[in-house]
Amino acid sequence: MESIVITTKTELETRKLAEKLALSLRPGDVLTLEGDLGAGKTTFTKGLGAGLGVRRTINSPTFTIVKEYQGEIPLYHMDVYRLEDSEEDIGFDEYFNGDGITVIEWAHFIADYLPEKRLDIEIRLIDEQEREITFSPKGHHFEAVCKELAR
Ligand SMILES: Nc1ncnc2c1ncn2[C@@H]1O[C@H](COP(=O)(O)OP(=O)(O)OP(=O)(O)O)[C@@H](O)[C@H]1O
Numbered sequence: 001m002e003s004i005v006i007t008t009k010t011e012l013e014t015r016k017l018a019e020k021l022a023l024s025l026r027p028g029d030v031l032t033l034e035g036d037l038g039a040g041k042t043t044f045t046k047g048l049g050a051g052l053g054v055r056r057t058i059n060s061p062t063f064t065i066v067k068e069y070q071g072e073i074p075l076y077h078m079d080v081y082r083l084e085d086s087e088e089d090i091g092f093d094e095y096f097n098g099d100g101i102t103v104i105e106w107a108h109f110i111a112d113y114l115p116e117k118r119l120d121i122e123i124r125l126i127d128e129q130e131r132e133i134t135f136s137p138k139g140h141h142f143e144a145v146c147k148e149l150a151r
């Protein structure tokens, strides 16, 4: 399946889009988030959290690598920017095979550890408010998730 591209014009639109996406996710799903500094990766994750029923405020986990949030489905929020090329394995599989949904900012830094089946998301900064978000599903489940999102 081709990628799908959705443009958002405000932070709120990005959050709502992520919230909608969250509704078709299931335990064990892995999502990657790429995009420049300030593109909106953490903002997108906040929307995912809202959709999963996370009540705590989601912040950037830059200094902790991974933060776990309880929701209807747990959310594992990773920011692996700090692991840049270190090839450090902090037990990623425990998360990927766990009961939660894992979302990884700067996932290409741990490319070797990523599962084959996942949803790759890239956020491109168009201008101050506008973002172009590309969803590239790997595997049937995520193709279905993307079809639902595009409806
Ligand atoms: N359409 C939009 N979608 C998402 N964020 C937007 C949008 N328009 C403006 N913004 C702003 O862009 C910023 C995105 O910051 P955010 O922390 O989510 O980026 P990030 O990709 O996680 O950055 P970092 O690489 O530092 O982790 C926020 O200040 C947000 O308010």
Ligand SMILES: [Mg+2]
Residues within 6 Å of the ligand: 041, 042, 043, 060, 079, 105
């Ligand atoms: Mg961030």
